[in-house]
Amino acid sequence: xxxxxxxxxxxxxxxxxxxxxxxxxxxxxxxxxxxxxxxxxxxxxxxxxxxxxxxxxxxxxxxxxxxxxxxxxxxxxxxxxxxxxxxxxxxxxxxxxxxxxxxxxxxxxxxxxxxxxxxxxxxxxxxxxxxxxxxxxxxxxxxxxxxxxxxxxxxxxxxxxxxxxxxxxxxxxxxxxxxxxxxxxxxxxxxxxxxxxxxxxxxxxxxxxxxxxxxxxxxxxxxxxxxxxxxxxxxxxxxxxxxxxxxxxxxxxxxxxxxxxxxxxxxxxxxxxxxxxxxxxxxxxxxxxxxxxxxxxxxxxxxxxxxxxxxxxxxxxxxxxxxxxxxxxxxxxxxxxxxxxxxxxxxxxxxxxxxxxxxxxxxxxxxxxxxxxxxxxxxxxxxxxxxxxxxxxxxxxxxxxxxxxxxxxxxxxxxxxxxxxxxxxxxxxxxxxxxxxxxxxxxxxxxxxxxxxxxxxxxxxxxxxxxxxxxxxxxxxxxxxxxxxxxxxxxxxxxxxxxxxxxxxxxxxxxxxxxxxxxxxxxxxxxxxxxxxxxxxxxxxxxxxxxxxxxxxxxxxxxxxxxxxxxxxxxxxxxxxxxxxxx
Numbered sequence: 001x002x003x004x005x006x007x008x009x010x011x012x013x014x015x016x017x018x019x020x021x022x023x024x025x026x027x028x029x030x031x032x033x034x035x036x037x038x039x040x041x042x043x044x045x046x047x048x049x050x051x052x053x054x055x056x057x058x059x060x061x062x063x064x065x066x067x068x069x070x071x072x073x074x075x076x077x078x079x080x081x082x083x084x085x086x087x088x089x090x091x092x093x094x095x096x097x098x099x100x101x102x103x104x105x106x107x108x109x110x111x112x113x114x115x116x117x118x119x120x121x122x123x124x125x126x127x128x129x130x131x132x133x134x135x136x137x138x139x140x141x142x143x144x145x146x147x148x149x150x151x152x153x154x155x156x157x158x159x160x161x162x163x164x165x166x167x168x169x170x171x172x173x174x175x176x177x178x179x180x181x182x183x184x185x186x187x188x189x190x191x192x193x194x195x196x197x198x199x200x201x202x203x204x205x206x207x208x209x210x211x212x213x214x215x216x217x218x219x220x221x222x223x224x225x226x227x228x229x230x231x232x233x234x235x236x237x238x239x240x241x242x243x244x245x246x247x248x249x250x251x252x253x254x255x256x257x258x259x260x261x262x263x264x265x266x267x268x269x270x271x272x273x274x275x276x277x278x279x280x281x282x283x284x285x286x287x288x289x290x291x292x293x294x295x296x297x298x299x300x301x302x303x304x305x306x307x308x309x310x311x312x313x314x315x316x317x318x319x320x321x322x323x324x325x326x327x328x329x330x331x332x333x334x335x336x337x338x339x340x341x342x343x344x345x346x347x348x349x350x351x352x353x354x355x356x357x358x359x360x361x362x363x364x365x366x367x368x369x370x371x372x373x374x375x376x377x378x379x380x381x382x383x384x385x386x387x388x389x390x391x392x393x394x395x396x397x398x399x400x401x402x403x404x405x406x407x408x409x410x411x412x413x414x415x416x417x418x419x420x421x422x423x424x425x426x427x428x429x430x431x432x433x434x435x436x437x438x439x440x441x442x443x444x445x446x447x448x449x450x451x452x453x454x455x456x457x458x459x460x461x462x463x464x465x466x467x468x469x470x471x472x473x474x475x476x477x478x479x480x481x482x483x484x485x486x487x488x489x490x491x492x493x494x495x496x497x498x499x500x501x502x503x504x505x506x507x508x509x510x511x512x513x514x515x516x517x518x519x520x521x522x523x524x525x526x527x528x529x530x531x532x533x534x535x536x537x538x539x540x541x542x543x544x545x546x547x548x549x550x551x552x553x554x555x556x557x558x559x560x561x562x563x564x565x566x567x568x569x570x571x572x573x574x575x576x577x578x579x580x581x582x583x
Contacts, residue, residue: 051145071115080107085217149213191227192279245293261289308390320360320375384413395423399518410498454505467493479530490525
């Protein structure tokens with residue numbers, strides 16, 4: 001019996017070994033089947049792998065055409081329902097802001113995706129590579145699914161706009177320095193740093209996420225943004241101003257408000273700023289000066305009064321009268337605000353044919369010649385006397401070389417292009433307007449403004465000395481014996497002092513001041529005579545010598561020789577006379 005038992009033990013072990021081998025083979029075969037089955041299924045299927053989705057739209061097990069239909073219907077809505085979380089972290093120095101999470105909705109980004117491209121991508125997923133990689137992809141889909149990222153097109157400017165909306169909620173804006181005037185106080189806000197999103201960096205991050213269709217959260221950190229550094233000295237440069245009256249806007253023809261004067265101590269104000277906390281508002285004491293003339297007062301009194309006027313008689317050729325009329329037209333309507341200066345040359349411009357001027361008599365080197373613009377000095381003289389009577393400030397004036405005859409002594413003003421100019425300044429507190437006309441042989445200048453005092457001016461002149469002209473005879477062989485012809489008329493020379501006499505509204509003399517000394521040259525009268533006959537000599541008949549020219553002198557703005565109008569004051573040698581030209 002013992003021997004039989006020992007004989008059966010090897011057989012049992014062998015049986016167990018065979019059984020184990022069989023089980024292992026079965027298991028290996030099962031594993032092989034499991035491993036090869038996806039490969040076989042992947043190779044055999046003509047549809048999208050199972051559990052495949054595009055932006056959450058399930059297309060697994062569908063053919064390409066079926067997936068295209070589904071994606072065309074559902075993909076736009078699926079995309080619009082998605083959001084990207086934007087996590088804003090506070091900066092290190094930003095203790096006031098705890099950050100936050102903001103949702104960036106894809107529905108606001110004007111996104112588009114191609115359903116055809118998405119269907120193709122879903123179908124091709126896992127089909128590249130060999131038999132085993134395809135099977136692995138198939139198996140992966142069965143276990144975990146496939147999420148296919150669609151290719152998105154988006155509008156960058158729209159994304160930037162949406163990011164700006166987030167920044168408007170998350171940012172702590174910079175507090176720039178500001179100031180305002182409240183009665184007698186300047187309210188100043190001290191600058192303070194802000195903390196803001198780097199919008200350019202966030203834009204790049206969002207674009208990257210959309211390109212990869214990675215809709216996970218995007219983090220960004222607020223960064224400090226410093227304000228513009230400002231000192232109270234700089235604010236003083238901006239805020240300080242002198243008070244100025246309302247003024248007349250020549251462009252619009254309306255009265256504009258003036259400026260309120262503002263002044264303060266910038267050193268004291270800087271101390272107050274240094275003591276204030278960042279972002280704090282503090283007050284600076286100021287001195288406020290109101291305009292002397294308000295817009296309402298200016299409007300009510302604009303061009304209310306006739307300040308001064310002058311009329312002169314115009315003679316000469318048609319060309320001279322044309323030039324006078326053209327010069328009057330240039331000056332007519334000119335408005336000067338307080339402090340502004342009138343320049344006759346600048347107002348008329350150069351006297352040329354292109355500017356409409358004609359040739360007329362003019363003085364060049366003491367002789368009468370034809371020049372463009374001859375005669376325009378009559379308007380400058382007429383305006384000059386009107387400005388004197390308006391009690392305005394004369395800036396520049398030169399008398400004629402020869403006394404012109406159409407205006408009282410010492411009250412003329414000659415001009416030339418590139419030479420003497422006539423200028424005056426509006427030294428009143430209100431605008432003034434020139435009304436200058438030529439009509440019916442009369443040139444008139446009237447100056448309108450606002451006479452707040454009621455004062456008036458009368459001009460006086462005193463002829464200090466005279467220089468009579470000489471008659472010079474010159475033989476001219478072209479004339480018949482005994483024939484006489486005047487070649488040049490003679491002018492008497494004068495030295496004249498003019499005085500500005502200011503009277504109050506009741507006619508009482510307030511002041512009498514020397515306005516100008518004017519020196520007019522004399523000019524010889526030239527008589528051309530024919531040669532005498534040898535056998536019967538004749539005596540020339542004396543020519544009567546007028547005290548002043550029989551015709552007004554003619555002047556031009558170009559090429560005219562001038563002397564200084566100012567000569568030392570002399571003791572009057574003739575009675576003082578008041579100008580009696582029409583006012």
